[in-house]
Structures are given as structure tokens and as C-alpha cells.
Amino acid sequence: MRRHPILQMFAIGVVAAAVITALALAIDWFPPAASTAADKIDTLYDVVILCSIPIFVLVMTIAIYSVVKFRARPGHEGDGAPLHGNTQLELLWVAIPFVIVSALAAYALVVLSDIEAKEPDALPVAVTAQQFTWTFGYPQAGGATSTELVLPRGRQAVLRIRTRDVIHSFWVPAMRMKQDAVPGLTTEVRITPTREGTYPLVCAELCGAGHATMRQTVRVVAPERFQAWLRRLGGGATASRGATPGAASAVETASASGRS
Numbered sequence: 134m135r136r137h138p139i140l141q142m143f144a145i146g147v148v149a150a151a152v153i154t155a156l157a158l159a160i161d162w163f164p165p166a167a168s169t170a171a172d173k174i175d176t177l178y179d180v181v182i183l184c185s186i187p188i189f190v191l192v193m194t195i196a197i198y199s200v201v202k203f204r205a206r207p208g209h210e211g212d213g214a215p216l217h218g219n220t221q222l223e224l225l226w227v228a229i230p231f232v233i234v235s236a237l238a239a240y241a242l243v244v245l246s247d248i249e250a251k252e253p254d255a256l257p258v259a260v261t262a263q264q265f266t267w268t269f270g271y272p273q274a275g276g277a278t279s280t281e282l283v284l285p286r287g288r289q290a291v292l293r294i295r296t297r298d299v300i301h302s303f304w305v306p307a308m309r310m311k312q313d314a315v316p317g318l319t320t321e322v323r324i325t326p327t328r329e330g331t332y333p334l335v336c337a338e339l340c341g342a343g344h345a346t347m348r349q350t351v352r353v354v355a356p357e358r359f360q361a362w363l364r365r366l367g368g369g370a371t372a373s374r375g376a377t378p379g380a381a382s383a384v385e386t387a388s389a390s391g392r393s
């Protein structure tokens with residue numbers, strides 16, 4: 134006895150959705166987590182996978198199955214069955230996506246406000262992007278700069294990002310945080326590193342011929358080692374001050390008056 138084609142179609146769709154969703158959840162999409170935001174963002178991704186992949190697979194199964202199974206047979210030249218709108222069905226397929234998308238937006242908003250929450254003792258770092266390099270200025274070291282972003286473990290850093298030329302994008306995949314550098318604006322991103330180690334920092338916005346080479350590192354160290362590093366950087370700043378006297382003294386004045 135032949136199974137009903139619609140039932141067969143849904144059975145294939147449900148099995149395919151289950152297999153592909155399980156595969157998508159099993160894949161490690163991101164490098165090991167190195168910030169407080171990482172777990173929250175990974176969970177958000179899993180929820181989005183759970184909501185979107187089954188629907189996508191089910192819709193594609195119905196489309197492909199219908200094309201194969203219900204195609205016009207050779208010699209069949211008659212009209213199809215006359216179809217009119219179905220108000221109930223249309224209301225349903227507008228209402229269900231509306232509820233799903235609204236719920237996801239609300240959840241994402243909660244995660245966003247959570248990972249962007251300000252902490253009072255955040256460490257300020259001035260990030261400067263330019264074709265094709267990143268520079269990191271530390272107000273607490275007299276405005277001295279480094280080509281490596283060094284951060285203490287367990288303390289929130291507030292990175293104020295500016296660009297000297299075009300749009301760039303500051304991205305540390307291990308910390309899951311990304312923020313654009315936009316000409317004329319100072320953008321901000323807050324990161325609380327949780328694990329010591331060295332992580333890639335990449336530019337995530339096509340910014341010119343050397344874009345692919347705009348990669349540096351973030352090094353997360355213990356708080357004591359960070360303070361020692363900061364002192365060394367500040368000590369070495371005297372030598373580099375001659376190069377950019379205006380910039381260095383402006384930062385120094387700011388950090389002297391607002392030292393935390």
C-alpha cells in the first residue's frame with residue numbers, strides 16, 4: 134500500500150531537519166572561549182540554530198519534494214487545480230514567524246545589554262586602526278603605545294576605537310567581540326578576558342589591498358604581570374614621545390587629571 138505523499142514528505146522533512154540540526158550543533162563554530170561574553174554568545178548561536186535550521190530544512194524539503202513528486206508528467210498539458218487564497222493559512226504563516234523573530238530579538242537584546250554592561254574600574258585602551266595596522270595606547274602608561282594588545286585577566290577593558298583613514302573592524306574571535314572603526318567617530322567595545330593566552334586580532338572589514346595582513350595579537354596575562362608590563366611600557370614611552378609630541382602630551386594630561 135502506498136503511503137500518503139504529504140505524510141511521506143513531512144516524514145523526510147522531520148528526519149532531515151533533525152539530522153542537519155544535530156550536525157550544526159555538533160560543529161565548533163568558534164575558537165575556545167576567552168571572555169565573559171563568549172558563553173552567552175555561543176548559547177545565543179545555538180538557540181538561533183535550533184530555531185532556524187529545522188524551518189529552513191523543512192521548507193527546502195517541501196519545495197524539492199514537490200518539484201520531483203508533483204511535476205507535470207510528459208503529455209500532461211491541462212491546467213492545474215484552481216486555487217484561491219486561504220486566509221487561515223496565511224494568518225498562521227505570518228503569525229508563527231512573527232512570534233519566533235520577536236522572541237529571538239528580545240532574547241538577543243537581553244544578551245546584548247548583558248555583554249555591554251559597564252564596570253566601574255574598566256581599563257581604558259585607545260585603539261587606533263589604519264591601513265594596515267592596529268596600535269594600542271595606554272593612558273595609564275602616559276599614553277605609551279604598543280602594537281600588541283595586552284590585557285589583564287578578569288578585568289573589563291573598554292576599548293575606544295578610532296581610525297586614521299577608512300572603515301576597519303576590530304575583531305577578536307576568541308572573545309566573540311567585534312566593533313567597527315568609523316572615520317570621524319570613536320566607537321567602543323567592552324571585553325572581560327577570562328583566560329590567559331595569546332589570541333588573534335583581525336580586521337573584519339575589507340579596508341584595502343593589505344586588509345588580509347591586518348592581523349595582530351591579543352595577549353591576556355595575570356593582573357600583576359599586566360601592571361609590570363604597563364610600567365615597562367610607560368618607562369619606554371619617554372623615548373617615543375619625541376615622535377608624536379602633541380598626541381603624547383594630550384593623552385598624558387588627560388590621564389594625569391583623570392587617573393584611576
Ligand SMILES: [Cu+2]
Pocket residue numbers: 300301302336337338339340341344347
Ligand atoms: Cu581591514
